[in-house]
Amino acid sequence: xANTIDSIKQKLGTKETITWCPGCPNFLILxxxxxxIAELIEESKGKIKQEDFAMSTGIGCxxxxxxxxxxxxxxxxxxxxxxxxxxxxxxxxxxxxxxxAGDGDTYAEGMEHFIHAFRHNEDITLIVHDNQSFSLTTxxxxxxxxxxxxxxxxxxGEKEKPLNPxxxxxxxxxxxxxxxxxxxxxxxxxxxxxxxxxxxxxxxEIVQDCLIFNKEMDNKDSMMYSVENKDKAKAEKLAExxxxxxxxxxxxxxxxxxx
Amino acid sequence: MRLNILIGGKAGQGINKVSEIxxxxxxxxxxxxxxxxxxxxxxxxxxNFNILSISDKWIASHESKxxxxxxxxxxxxxxxxxxxxxxxxxxxxxxxxxxxxxxNVALAGAxxxxxxxxKKFLLDEIKEQFHNxxxxxxxxxxxxxxxxxxxxxxxxNKMKIINxxxxxxxxxxxxxxxxxFAYPMxxxxxxxxxxxxxxxKNNINVVLPENEIAVINMALGANFSGARAMIGTAGGGFDLxxxxxxxxxxxxxxxxxxxxxxxxxxxxxxxYTSQDDLDVALRAGHGEFPRIVLAPGDPVExxxxxxxxxxxxxxxxxxxxxxxxxxxxxxxxxxxxPVHNIIKVIESKRKIPQKxxxxxxxxxxxxxxxxxxxxxxxxxKGVQRRLKRYEDxxxxxxxxxxxxxxxxxxxxxxxxxxGSTKGAIIDAINSENLDAKFLQVLYIKPLSDxxxxxxxxxxxVILVENNITGQLGRLIREKxxxxxxxxxxxxxxxxxxxxxxxxxxxxxxxxx
Numbered sequence: 001x002a003n004t005i006d007s008i009k010q011k012l013g014t015k016e017t018i019t020w021c022p023g024c025p026n027f028l029i030l031x032x033x034x035x036x037i038a039e040l041i042e043e044s045k046g047k048i049k050q051e052d053f054a055m056s057t058g059i060g061c062x063x064x065x066x067x068x069x070x071x072x073x074x075x076x077x078x079x080x081x082x083x084x085x086x087x088x089x090x091x092x093x094x095x096x097x098x099x100x101a102g103d104g105d106t107y108a109e110g111m112e113h114f115i116h117a118f119r120h121n122e123d124i125t126l127i128v129h130d131n132q133s134f135s136l137t138t139x140x141x142x143x144x145x146x147x148x149x150x151x152x153x154x155x156x157g158e159k160e161k162p163l164n165p166x167x168x169x170x171x172x173x174x175x176x177x178x179x180x181x182x183x184x185x186x187x188x189x190x191x192x193x194x195x196x197x198x199x200x201x202x203x204x205e206i207v208q209d210c211l212i213f214n215k216e217m218d219n220k221d222s223m224m225y226s227v228e229n230k231d232k233a234k235a236e237k238l239a240e241x242x243x244x245x246x247x248x249x250x251x252x253x254x255x256x257x258x259x
Numbered sequence: 260m261r262l263n264i265l266i267g268g269k270a271g272q273g274i275n276k277v278s279e280i281x282x283x284x285x286x287x288x289x290x291x292x293x294x295x296x297x298x299x300x301x302x303x304x305x306x307n308f309n310i311l312s313i314s315d316k317w318i319a320s321h322e323s324k325x326x327x328x329x330x331x332x333x334x335x336x337x338x339x340x341x342x343x344x345x346x347x348x349x350x351x352x353x354x355x356x357x358x359x360x361x362x363n364v365a366l367a368g369a370x371x372x373x374x375x376x377x378k379k380f381l382l383d384e385i386k387e388q389f390h391n392x393x394x395x396x397x398x399x400x401x402x403x404x405x406x407x408x409x410x411x412x413x414x415x416n417k418m419k420i421i422n423x424x425x426x427x428x429x430x431x432x433x434x435x436x437x438x439x440f441a442y443p444m445x446x447x448x449x450x451x452x453x454x455x456x457x458x459x460k461n462n463i464n465v466v467l468p469e470n471e472i473a474v475i476n477m478a479l480g481a482n483f484s485g486a487r488a489m490i491g492t493a494g495g496g497f498d499l500x501x502x503x504x505x506x507x508x509x510x511x512x513x514x515x516x517x518x519x520x521x522x523x524x525x526x527x528x529x530x531y532t533s534q535d536d537l538d539v540a541l542r543a544g545h546g547e548f549p550r551i552v553l554a555p556g557d558p559v560e561x562x563x564x565x566x567x568x569x570x571x572x573x574x575x576x577x578x579x580x581x582x583x584x585x586x587x588x589x590x591x592x593x594x595x596x597p598v599h600n601i602i603k604v605i606e607s608k609r610k611i612p613q614k615x616x617x618x619x620x621x622x623x624x625x626x627x628x629x630x631x632x633x634x635x636x637x638x639x640k641g642v643q644r645r646l647k648r649y650e651d652x653x654x655x656x657x658x659x660x661x662x663x664x665x666x667x668x669x670x671x672x673x674x675x676x677x678g679s680t681k682g683a684i685i686d687a688i689n690s691e692n693l694d695a696k697f698l699q700v701l702y703i704k705p706l707s708d709x710x711x712x713x714x715x716x717x718x719x720v721i722l723v724e725n726n727i728t729g730q731l732g733r734l735i736r737e738k739x740x741x742x743x744x745x746x747x748x749x750x751x752x753x754x755x756x757x758x759x760x761x762x763x764x765x766x767x768x769x770x771x
Contacts, residue, residue, distance in 0.1 A: 072612030075621035087480020116469040
């Protein structure tokens with residue numbers, strides 16, 4: 001079985017040169033995504049094929065995954081990945097559609113689509129690579145960047161407090177809300193598989209370090225612990241456990257809420 | 260014979276119902292009508308009016324001077340007194356005070372009597388539209404209250420009444436459109452309602468996303484995975500879509516856009532008309548990429564050109580924009596010939612994900628697999644491929660009527676116009692058999708080479724447009740180097756369409 005999965009994973013790669021920074025957790029996310037798709041194909045016993053997947057991306061470091069993953073898709077526009085993905089699903093409901101996004105991409109530019117996606121409840125999966133900075137444009141603060149973050153754009157430190165996207169997703173009526181740790185490939189794969197299998201809109205926020213910018217928020221693994229929850233009231237408490245603003249508290253990783 | 264009747268009142272009183280009953284009754288009586296709708300951006304109250312033009316010959320405009328006023332409130336006759344011709348009539352709500360919601364039905368009945376049409380035609384129409392005896396009684400009461408003023412003879416024409424938006428809808432159905440994405444915005448909103456009504460019968464999915472940005476990107480997503488979607492909007496919504504138009508240029512996912520204009524800039528005058536948006540349709544979106552811009556001039560052309568837009572978009576993975584405006588979109592025309600030549604929209608060689616394997620579309624400059632490239636050779640290839648696509652489009656569109664010539668074909672006076680001004684220009688020429696021919700531009704991009712030839716063969720060129728800068732005139736100058744003289748540009752930019760009587764006087768001043 002491992003061999004089959006490896007050979008499917010092999011086919012999911014492309015010949016393109018990967019241009020993420022050396023050591024970037026995006027490599028790990030790519031690996032988790034490949035494992036997810038490979039395992040779903042393998043487990044389906046021939047029912048699901050590589051051609052049955054499609055993706056859309058925004059623009060940013062996360063979106064480079066488009067060139068490295070050999071499935072159909074649209075390399076989209078900054079902030080618009082959800083709209084493209086919803087359209088792809090409307091055009092062909094048989095496709096398993098993954099929408100890749102960044103934190104600036106979706107929580108800033110594409111916020112309106114994020115909130116409405118929960119209401120539209122199309123059967124697609126949103127995967128946000130959240131490294132708490134606009135990295136491809138050299139490190140400006142995004143809506144999930146901590147207060148006080150110093151960058152070329154904010155030499156006096158970021159004034160605003162970050163947004164908690166998990167809380168927002170719950171308020172927006174999310175029916176599948178999960179958080180993953182980019183560094184934990186096994187767990188991320190499990191989460192992504194559940195997200196894809198969920199009927200309706202599923203949202204996976206991947207906590208990810210940026211090795212070049214906003215380094216003070218890196219290395220939060222010791223704060224993380226695993227959860228799997230189906231209780232709405234508890235989900236609201238879990239969402240509050242980490243405010244994105246500091247390295248204090250606990251960071252629940254796993255299914256925060258599934259209806 | 261031609262009559263113009265102004266029907267006015269407050270929003271919510273049912274002036275459109277009066278127009279509808281009367282024009283449908285006239286239709287079954289074999290007469291041609293054109294109904295202009297002048298309404299404010301409010302739901303109840305204010306002052307709205309229609310001008311219903313009636314003729315024994317085909318017309319596609321209204322006139323500024325009216326033969327009668329039907330006033331559903333006091334204000335109407337006061338406001339429009341000065342527009343009355345000599346020997347005209349005014350019919351007010353007086354005498355019908357106790358009717359309440361049936362006032363419109365009674366006044367429609369009254370007008371039918373004034374026109375001298377047999378009661379039977381009125382009652383048949385009322386039975387068709389209403390299923391209660393009360394409406395029938397009130398229509399009859401209205402009819403019996405008046406004396407006959409005209410005696411319209413029964414004609415044998417067979418026709419139906421449609422507006423531009425309905426023409427667009429029909430064209431999309433003829434093209435097997437399966438998804439319509441839109442966000443409400445006057446004057447394109449009505450299309451949403453039309454498709455929603457037809458959705459079950461024609462298997463159309465009507466989607467109303469959170470904003471115009473989602474509208475266009477969802478439509479592109481759907482077309483990428485195999486749908487045949489169309490989107491519709493007006494100026495402000497179109498502006499929001501601009502980035503995705505450019506994305507279309509790079510990704511080469513086919514898309515048909517219906518753009519119905521109103522006076523701008525910005526919110527402008529939402530429920531009135533203008534031809535302000537030709538420039539933005541031609542240029543919106545960064546980068547250099549091909550597009551097709553079409554301009555129907557009546558509902559039949561709306562049907563035909565939307566069909567051609569789908570055909571061309573599908574064949575060349577292209578962006579097709581079909582321009583209309585409030586006047587064309589919402590005015591009601593008599594149509595006495597059905598659309599014959601429906602072009603079958605053939606699926607392009609474009610590959611569809613899943614069906615044809617793994618397919619990638621990209622906003623980045625890309626190679627043949629859809630993966631990102633940045634090398635100069637690859638960029639040149641992409642840029643040239645897009646230009647080549649436009650060259651192919653230019654060849655293909657020659658099989659369609661890119662321009663039409665109306666009026667006196669041998670005249671040395673040439674009138675040039677596009678879109679909704681068509682009706683008023685033709686009616687102006689026909690009313691006094693003016694020594695003028697009218698060149699109607701249907702294909703704005705690509706623009707026909709024949710336009711230059713027609714201009715060169717003419718002694719006198721007159722431009723008619725519903726905007727202040729003469730946008731088509733400027734385009735013709737850009738493409739041909741020929742400038743249409745300032746004094747020969749008849750430009751109207753008060754939010755109102757041309758009326759054929761006023762336009763006729765303006766044309767006559769300029770004829771040589």
